[in-house]
Amino acid sequence: MAPSTSSAITLNINGEKYTLSVDHRTTLLDALRERLDLTGSKKGCDQGQCGACTVLLDGRRAVSCLQFAVAAEGREITTIEGVAEGDRLHPVQQAFLDLDGYQCGYCTPGQICSAVAVIGEHAAGWPSAVTDDVRPEAGPPPLTADEIRERMSGNLCRCGAYVSIVQAIERAAATASETEEAVA
Ligand code: FES
Ligand code: FES
Numbered sequence: 001m002a003p004s005t006s007s008a009i010t011l012n013i014n015g016e017k018y019t020l021s022v023d024h025r026t027t028l029l030d031a032l033r034e035r036l037d038l039t040g041s042k043k044g045c046d047q048g049q050c051g052a053c054t055v056l057l058d059g060r061r062a063v064s065c066l067q068f069a070v071a072a073e074g075r076e077i078t079t080i081e082g083v084a085e086g087d088r089l090h091p092v093q094q095a096f097l098d099l100d101g102y103q104c105g106y107c108t109p110g111q112i113c114s115a116v117a118v119i120g121e122h123a124a125g126w127p128s129a130v131t132d133d134v135r136p137e138a139g140p141p142p143l144t145a146d147e148i149r150e151r152m153s154g155n156l157c158r159c160g161a162y163v164s165i166v167q168a169i170e171r172a173a174a175t176a177s178e179t180e181e182a183v184a
Contacts, residue, residue, distance in 0.1 A: 009073045013038065014082025022069045028062075029053045031069035032079060040080035040109045044156075051155030054110035055079050061117040063154075080109035083116060091179075092116050092172040101168035107157045111165060118151045119143075119173045123180075143173050 010019045011031070020035055029046075032038040032055075041064055044052030048066040055064045056078035083090045089097065092115045096102050103111070122143050127134040130150045131141045141147060148166050157165075 007070055009070055011036075011069065011072055011077060012075065013077045014079060024068065024070055026069045027065050028055070028067040028069045028072045028077070029064035031072075032064060038079050038081055041113075042106045042109060044106060044110075049156070050107075051110040051114060052106055054113040054155065056113055056117055059117070059120060061114050078113070080113055083112060090116060090172075091175040092119070092169070095168035095171040095175070096165070099164050099168040099171060101164040103157055103159070103165075107155065111152070111155045111157070114152055114155045115165075115169045115172065118148065118169065119176050121151070122147070122173065123176070143170065145170070 005025075006021050006023045008019060008021045010017050012018075013032070013036070018036055020031065022031055022035070026035075029041055029043055032041050033043065041055055042052040043065060044050035046065045048063045051063065053064045054061050056062070057067070057072065057075045059076070059078075084093060090112075092112055096108070096112060096115075101111075102108055122140055125136070125140045127141065128147055128150045130146050133141070145166050148169050149162070152162075152165065152169070
């Protein structure tokens with residue numbers, strides 16, 4: 001008997017469980033879009049180069065076009081549909097709205113998912129390729145425009161309209177840090 005090429009999996013997406021049978025070669029992006037009707041994540045290049053399909057896996061960003069759906073079982077998957085809390089926009093979404101960072105429907109979902117993770121990565125002290133002092137004791141580098149550009153460099157806009165996005169991420173990061181201070 002030929003080995004089975006599909007499996008039943010359960011994906012945990014935006015806090016809900018979805019059980020489906022998928023061919024083992026199905027990408028997470030195709031499972032989201034074609035099987036589960038979660039079409040916020042976009043297919044730009046389908047080869048890991050544009051960031052339009054970015055989602056969060058256990059809070060870390062991943063390009064869902066390079067992730068097999070079967071390998072995402074057991075992970076907490078957050079798509080653009082799950083970034084807001086009900087009617088309350090995520091601070092990144094609000095800042096994109098306030099500062100005109102929203103762009104086309106193709107690149108914006110990935111930009112926002114990436115930006116959410118960038119703020120978390122930066123707050124956790126992760127350096128980037130443009131961080132001058134990468135010693136752990138140096139702590140997080142200032143989240144400068146250069147840091148934001150580098151950290152967001154995996155998300156392409158074919159139109160090159162990035163200026164407002166940088167400003168929006170600066171605003172959202174400041175909001176997140178103020179909220180943390182208020183809670184502490
Ligand atoms: S569609 Fe996944 S990176 Fe472009
Ligand atoms: S505005 Fe979306 S690709 Fe440029």
